[in-house]
Structures are given as C-alpha cells and as structure tokens.
Amino acid sequence: MLIMGGYNVKVLICVDDTDSLDKSTSTGKITGDIKRTIEENNLGVCEDITRHQLLLHPDIPYTSHNSSMCFAAEIDQKNSDEIISRAVDIIINGMADEADPGLCLCSPQLINKNDQQKLINFGQSAQKEVLTKKDAYDLAEVLHIHLSEHGGTGQGIIGALAGVGLRLSGNDGTYKGKLQITASRDDGLVSVDEICCQTHCDEVRDFSGNMSLPKDQLIELGSYAKAVLRDNKKIVLVIPDDNGTYITCSKEQIRGGR
C-alpha cells in the first residue's frame, strides 16, 4: 500500500443515519463535510466517497433508503483522535433532530487478513439480514475499531461499521456524484483513455460482460455517468449501443432494482 509523504496509515471513515425524511440534510453531505475538514486542516489526503446500500427490511428503522457513506484517507496515525473529534462535531451540528447517527473509523492495515474478512463479512451480512447494535459493538471491540453513536437510538453504528466492511471489500457501492466528462471530438465521442484522465477513474467496463475496455475504445456520452467500486477500482460502466459502440449507463441501469 502506497502512503503519501507525511502520512503513515490509511483509514476508512464511514457515517450512517444522520438524516430525516425531509432531507434537510443528508449523510452524503455530512460525510463530504468531514472529508473537506480533513483536507482543509492538512490532516490527511482523502479518496472519493462511496455509497453502500444496506438491507431494506421492516425490522430496520432506517429513514428512507438505509445506505451509508464511506471514504478512505491517508493520515498521520497520531491525528486519528483529532479526526474523530472533528467528525463527531460535524455530525452533531449537521444531523437532523430525529437522526440516529453512527461513526466508524478503522485502519484495515492494522488488523490481520482474517479480521479484515470478518469486517467484510459483517458488511455483506448487513445487506442480507437484520443485525443489532450489539453485533456491531462486539465486532468493533474485538477488532479495536472506533465505533461511536451520537444521538437518538444510535442505530447508525450498524451501517457505519457495515459501510467500512463493504468499502474494504472493494466490490460494493457507487461513487458519490455524477461524473463530469467533456467530449473534445466533433462527433461527441470520448475515448476510454480520456474518460479515465478526466474522471480519475481506473477503468471503463462493459456493464453486461464486466469486461474492461481498451484505452482507444470510443464511448458515447449519455445523459448520465457514474462510477462504481469494483475489484478495488473506480470504474465507469457503459453498455453497447445501437451504433456498434458503447454509451455510458443511465441512472436506471446503474441504480434500478436497488
């Protein structure tokens, strides 16, 4: 793992359940504020935020969509308490009154592979079954992971821990935000290489076959483009179009059937 100069550890930071149904705020916004604070105060270098969908079930008291938001950051380990403290302040000041927020901060490199897999398993379980706060606290304690609740029922700790596990898996979630891609050719097509340069994505893949496309492959820009996390890479998904080339996937193709 490559760590930038001055920083000695990579951490995953995840937030869940800060919002209310009227969306006066959102977990995405609060997570973005935490990321910005880390960067603006030179506490670390952050990667992009990913959204992780968790189980939708009548026994889970989620607000409207039950997803958590996570990002990776390279930090100086001695600053982790300050980062947690700033994150907690942002959550408390930004959360909706009726929210049940949870915060998780974990350095995967400080836990062994077996324990990393337990964390990944927890995240994947949170997409298939109803878990409890005790499940989350028990695992966090065993793995020495920071996990804290900040109001309401504190139920958000389950999603916060699960989001870290899912991000760690490298195979879950969508990157926050719509990708901005500009076509420089007259025909409006953009090469895979150019898309990767403009968006800092690692690959462009055929959605149907999960096949990585060559750098010189031309892509038509649809009305929407979004990146997903697959194989620990930031990937743009496209589908074959009627002209024998590819077009970026629409919202409905990426997000439909959640």
Added chain:
Amino acid sequence: MQYFNRSGEFNFGKSDFIKGAIAAKDCQFFEHDNDEEEEISDTERSCYNCLFRRWTADSFQCVKIKDK
C-alpha cells in the same frame, strides 16, 4: 390504475420506471429529492425520484399517501 396499495406501497416494484413517471405526473405531493445520490430514474418527475418515497424490501412506500 391503482398505483399504490392501502399502506401507500407502490404496486409495481423497484424498477418500473414508466409507471413511476406516470404516477408522479399529476401527483399533488411530488417533490424532487434534494439528494442527488438518491435519484434513480432518468425521468426527473418520477415517484422513484420523489422526496416522499421510502424504500421497502420489494418496492417503496409513498409516505404522503400512507399518512393520508
């Protein structure tokens, strides 16, 4: 056509985007979700993009209809 059941749940699941757009077309409660991350339909005015939908295991519930 009956788009929602008595508890306000959409009758056509999570990805019938045509019916989601039709149901929202004349809805007095429709309000666009202000969190872009939660939009899933390419048609702007769609129940699937509405602030007042709450996802369920098989579909979503319109909280405005549920509360009526």
